[in-house]
Amino acid sequence: MNAVVSTISQLLPAEIIDTNAEQIALYSQDVFSVGPPICAVVRPRTIDEVQSLVRACLERGTPIVTRGGGMSYTSGYLATAPDSVLVDMTSMDAIVEVNLEDRYVTVEAGCSWQKLYEHLAPLGVRTPYWGTLSGRFATIGGGLSQNSIFWGSGQSGTAADNVLSVSVVTGKGELMETGSASQQHAAPFMRHFGPDLTGLFLGDCGALGIKVQATLPLVPVAGAKGYTSFAFHESGPMLRAMAQISRESLTTECFGFDPYLQQQRMKRASLAADAQQLSGVVQQESGIVNKIKQGAKIALSGRRFMDDVEWAMFTISEGRTEAEANHQAARIKTICAGEGGKELPDSIPRILAANPFGPVNNMVGAEGERWLPVHGLVPHSRGEAVLAALESVYERNRSTLDQFNIETGYLIAVVSEQITVLEPVFFWPDELNALHKHSLEADHLARLNQFDAVPDAWDAVYKIKSELVDVLSREGASHLQLGKAYHYHSALKTPALQLITGIKSALDPDGIMNPGALGLS
Template identity: 45%
Template sequence: MQLLSKNELSNQLIEILDANEVKTDQLSCVLYSQDVYTKDKSSAMVIQPSSTEKLAEAVLTITQAGYSVVARGGGMSYTRGYVPDEEHSVIIDMSALNSVIEVNTKDMYVTVECGCSWEKLYQTLKDYNLRTPFWGTLSGRFATVGGSLSQNGIFWGSAQHGFAVDSVLSLEVILSDGKTINTGSAAKQETKPFTRHFGPDLTGLFCNDSAALGIKTKATIRLIPEALHKGSTSISFTEFNHQAELMSEVARQGLASECFGFDPFLQAQRLQRESLGKDIKSLFGVMKAAGSVGKALKAGSKIALAGRDFIESECWSVHFMVEDWTEQGVELKLNRINQLAKDLQGTVVENTIPKVLSANPFGPVNNMVGPKGERWVPVHALVPHSSAQEAYNATEAVFKKHADAIAKHNIGIGYLLATVSSTVFVLEPVFFWPDELNELHKSAVEPAHLKRLPGFSANPAASEALSAIRADLMATYADSGYVHMQLGKTYKFKEVVDKENYQLLSDIKNMLDANNRLNPGCLGFN
């Protein structure tokens, strides 16, 4: 395959796309080629197609020119999913393909272009009193539907409805040769994308693939009615094991729509970064969401009085959000959760955090940096409920092994905990370390927030130490049989999955992308 020069390829792409949809400047190539954690090779160019037809033609042109194609959503991931492995690569910025194409209230599905953010989709569906079962990540102001389906994601709706990919009915996908296919019932000519299952599940094939098998351009997702009544509760514990057991039992009983917890360190970080009850915008949002003047005043006064001291600093905390068709139903679920908590030596505290988050589900992404401007990155493990304590112990053993480096380089470590549907416990160690921010941080974090941060200069020694800790932790998780979302080019997959499974995937990859031009390096495809 003859590799075209950068100028030759850009000229060909300008003939297909508008001139302003092809970027070859260094600033764009650097910015769009890095994720929250990794800055490595820069792409040769970035394209921002405004139609799927143009994108399909552009993909064929790029792959025929010998370049690789890497699709990028909102840029909020941290596992090198869209960080190029090759300098001769073209980043596809999907942000212009962001339309909500159809809201079908009779057949209960919505079709969107994959560059649509979760926030835009949620706001659009609010007018219909509907939403998707999984309805976004915390970074949903930027994070896109396509990005979440490529990487998988959790948060809003996950405790009840599962992962992002579990709500999808159908996909439109562009292959490396520019051909377009549809999955689910939409694969049958002149048939609506109303069901996922029509023969083997090809929709699932193109999920969790980091766009290494195909580039998702449209997604059809199930709709459900927005619940009429919502509530929340927060519980504090002195020990991990009691908090984890409560989270697992609530998941088994299906009581919560969202469930997330913090260890004392991460809780303190969060309270330093967010003023919560003292933040007028957050307080106003909570009061506005309360539904009536009386409820608004009650909610606002309770948060204002609680301030930042509603949870003791040395405690673990877990937060549950529940939904139901009646106020009584909400109260029954909350009472059940609170009673389970008391049986496990938990203490019910003011539910400030879930109230603020519920009122502002897609806030700024300022939490992608620490309270003083530290760098931030997580690692996670998905385990069955019965393995939560084991996973925590294994994680703590790794940290003990690296205790000297952690202390020497002032690396802060916390835990984010969550549940997904009734079967999955999520353990996510989160790292903060003093180092300079990259271009993506400066682009995504609010300028006023950045100004308030002292910040740090480059600290390669701390970064190297952190890299070694993360690598050790991920190796431990791989050896323990834990699995992951957001595989990208970071987590082990080829090395740990059954050889027969990987051979089948390799054969499919070979058929769909014989020259490995779609995001080479992802899932071990080299």
């Protein structure tokens, strides 16, 4: 038995320690990369078990990496050295407290965004930011460690913008609580009690500790929603329209696709999926007349209206009343018309809103290709210029892209009132890895092409992806999911770098917490 495994086996129950070879292989890779093989997967069920594990690893100097739902692509939970221990937090998924009077919810870090959303919905509340599209698997602890966007981000910002308190086991095995809960005799009802210790642990990629609980604010579920869809001939008008919609805080979600990514999404869809998702839309509508009206509208529109669309933009707005939601939609239509946008049927945002946490089949291409996104968050004023700079990287590498049949596209989104998100994506024929096969629906996986491994194609994608990251860094972009893929350590100004390295040393003096994350050793 491995010496590390032998040590932790003496301190922890055998049923939470997994050394099965298939599990070791699965948990040693993410969506894009494969890391050194870990020596064990540990699935703690309590805070005490997390602390015992950390103390055992500290005694032996064993590195620890922490994993939530596993939907990352930036090596965030991949080990940098063999014989590391991976902590799978998904067994700690309890909803600890829902406090409707004081408007907060406390959850264990392994709780998925979908589980929390569905638990809160009958109570008429939700969190302001309420998860990623991969929220069926993605956990709240993972979302806070990596930071994330989508549901609610148009008005409420990122996951990290919507946290009151976290409980973290540090690299010394100590339990630290933040926000108002950092003081004696207080509940986790407020983020600030002196310096913002909560923010310190958000976006840290597990480099500063293991999140075991989080407390998030609650807001009422909206009384009404509004939807719009628009087509644009070019990226510039769409980016300008999205920026203005964002500045006026008109949507909870606003996102768009370039022509290639739009085609991918349409190819992935099927008549069976349309029918299944249509039932979600009908159930969401209030009143029998509305149910019939919206169901018929979507069934008749189908997906043919997207055939000739180039750049496509979609919005979802929320209001306390139908009148408020309709007012927001009307203003969005005015903005888009001013940029030359052509209005489309609103079936796509309706279907998405009615089925917020679908299968993660989009983690591969429509024909079974590998998929890799890259992203940068920039101020609205820089969106068009940075997109042009990214496009120049593709043009410089056109012969390589053609050689390996690598296709590229863009997802565009907005966050709060200030931020444009640019997400270049790659698709290329290559062998799927164990994580893909574990995460995709079995019937969907069975329909896909089974490509052979093409290591040179993976290397080419890695090289071009790295060039995109370099461009984004030079343009001053910010990032989510920093992991071990984006510039952080090398990008910081000296005073900030000295501060974060000092904090790392104070919380994790032996450097066992996710070595290499954020570029910190």
